């Protein structure tokens with residue numbers, strides 16, 4: 001397996017104890033124009049966990065993700081990321097923190113005027129990495145998403161699924177400690193969506209990067225929870241005997257409130273009438 005996806009050995013701030021959660025929301029609320037969008041949100045994400053965020057449109061999923069990387073600040077409550085309180089953090093420190101976070105945005109958010117190579121290498125160039133080293137890393141990241149043949153192309157020449165792959169390569173190239181996937185399959189057809197979820201599974205099972213993934217599609221969520229990446233065959237396969245991935249958990253939001261926080265098994269066995277209908 002390429003070194004790119006092995007767990008990295010970045011020096012961690014002292015506040016970050018081994019075994020401590022990577023993301024902690026404590027009683028977080030935020031309103032826009034006096035309309036509450038998230039109310040009293042508390043949950044945590046352990047190191048190595050993949051947290052799937054589900055819920056109806058407008059429930060506050062994207063706002064929650066923007067809070068998690070400090071793009072928005074809550075009206076009340078606290079948010080810790082990597083053991084540090086980001087709610088009062090200065091912008092300069094947030095910038096450093098974001099260097100440890102990979103983001104996959106809803107619409108890929110690539111620069112159309114830059115080649116795939118320059119899009120993927122964007123943060124490495126910002127860090128001033130020598131070109132040769134950056135190029136090797138880009139090739140490795142594109143191999144991971146099985147798109148190395150598109151290195152010299154430009155985003156407008158690519159299909160929607162290919163653009164998402166480029167976006168994932170860009171997010172993982174810095175070997176992040178946290179990946180935020182905001183609806184990575186939105187707008188894609190079911191087959192292409194599956195290939196994107198398979199990349200999320202591969203990243204989870206090879207590098208064990210802590211992740212938050214918003215999705216509107218239940219089938220994506222359960223594909224993630226019930227499949228694994230087999231390093232020997234290089235393929236995604238169902239976890240044997242109807243098994244479930246232990247590192248994958250769920251958070252369900254509805255109208256700004258948490259309606260579920262727990263494991264896949266707890267979710268499918270829920271007694272909650274609203275959840276049952278939502279999952280049906």
Ligand SMILES: Nc1ncnc2c1ncn2[C@@H]1O[C@H](COP(=O)(O)OP(=O)(O)OP(=O)(O)O)[C@@H](O)[C@H]1O
Pocket residue numbers: 032033037055056057058059060061062063064216
């Ligand atoms: N910057 C903003 N200013 C004003 N209102 C906002 C802002 N950002 C989000 N909202 C509102 O917050 C609510 C929640 O939005 P959010 O995008 O988080 O929902 P979501 O669950 O991600 O929805 P979707 O599934 O459609 O992506 C919506 O009513 C939205 O209009």
